[in-house]
Amino acid sequence: MAILKTQAFVLKRYDLRETSLLVNFYTRDFGKLTGEMKGIRKDPRKFASTVDSFSLNEIVFYQRRNSSVHLISQCDSCEHFGPLRESIPKIAAATVMMDLLDAVMPPEDKNPEIFDLTRDVLTALCTARDFDKLLTIFKIRVLSLSGFKPHLDSCVICGRKVFMQCKFSLKLGGLLCPHCLARDVQGRTIFRGTVATIMHIEKNTVGANLTLGMNPQIKRELEAVLNAFLHFHVGKELKSQRVMQSLEQAGAFT
Ligand SMILES: [Zn+2]
The missing domain is CATH 1.20.1440.120 (Recombination protein O, C-terminal domain)
Known part of the structure; x- marks a missing residue:
């Protein structure tokens, strides 16, 4: 698994199992990607960011080869647009x-x-x-x-x-x-x-x-x-x- 870092907007978040979050990000270097944030609902301070909608963060993630859901290991807030x-x-x-x-x-x-x-x-x-x-x-x-x-x-048909x-x-x-x-x-x-x-x-x-x-x-x-x-x-x-x-x-x- 490659470890990658990029800036990312939070598009959407869904609860996953008891303690985790699934987040759709729009990132600068990889476009739209989905990440799993393990344990964040059990311990909200596990990540430095509150992962609010439309906030900008720097994320570090493990790129999984055989899944479209990657594992987020770090998420730091860059801009909250307060x-x-x-x-x-x-x-x-x-x-x-x-x-x-x-x-x-x-x-x-x-x-x-x-x-x-x-x-x-x-x-x-x-x-x-x-x-x-x-x-x-x-x-x-x-x-x-x-x-x-x-x-x-x-004109989209004839070009006039x-x-x-x-x-x-x-x-x-x-x-x-x-x-x-x-x-x-x-x-x-x-x-x-x-x-x-x-x-x-x-x-x-x-x-x-x-x-x-x-x-x-x-x-x-x-x-x-x-x-x-x-x-x-x-x-x-x-x-x-x-x-x-x-x-x-x-x-x-x-
Ligand atoms: Zn025409």
């Missing part, structure tokens, strides 16, 4: 981020750009007010960096530039020009402003995107299109996303 834990909407946004990584990223597939993006967005959430804009930025950039990037610069009214096809993963609309009758109308916003966010850093203005119409449409696109690719709706919407409708974010 200020964001004081706000319910921000906790809800960070939880959606972790669920998204857990659902979309394949196991043990390294992607340091997504790791750095996650750290940058969680750091920005500690101070920025626009938690919903940061979550939108995170979703668009994760899609773009993980191979689910929607085809938006031309699309200038005027166009539709977005979930199943074809891109825009349809007026000549190709019949290829997916379920294509949904999308504003050019929404397309331009997605393309801008794909190309820019988190900091630069935070200053981007979004009118309420584009914001609503972006949210609907992104959630439908993610739902289509993940095959299910993220539970945390539904919880976030219910909290918002109940007025918890105002």
Whole structure:
């Protein structure tokens, strides 16, 4: 068994047997991986970290060759993102981020750009007010960096530039020009402003995107299109996303 060390976000944790925890981490050097933390529920001080959701830790683990569950021998807290834990909407946004990584990223597939993006967005959430804009930025950039990037610069079928009214096809993963609309009758109308916003966010850093203005119409449409696109690719709706919407409708974010 090789002994390895890396930085890791806590995505999800499950109780295992009487005393242990099973934790899904998103790591900088190995992508998403599952680790067993033996004895932590019996002795919470066995590890230096409290292993809270969306905290950043340094983990040492034994890589098992014949199992996808590795044995964690050390877990030290690096960043707890304390200020964001004081706000319910921000906790809800960070939880959606972790669920998204857990659902979309394949196991043990390294992607340091997504790791750095996650750290940058969680750091920005500690101070920025626009938690919903940061979550939108995170979703668009994760899609773009993980191979689910929607085809938006031309028609996904014929390659023609699309200038005027166009539709977005979930199943074809891109825009349809007026000549190709019949290829997916379920294509949904999308504003050019929404397309331009997605393309801008794909190309820019988190900091630069935070200053981007979004009118309420584009914001609503972006949210609907992104959630439908993610739902289509993940095959299910993220539970945390539904919880976030219910909290918002109940007025918890105002
Ligand atoms: Zn076309």
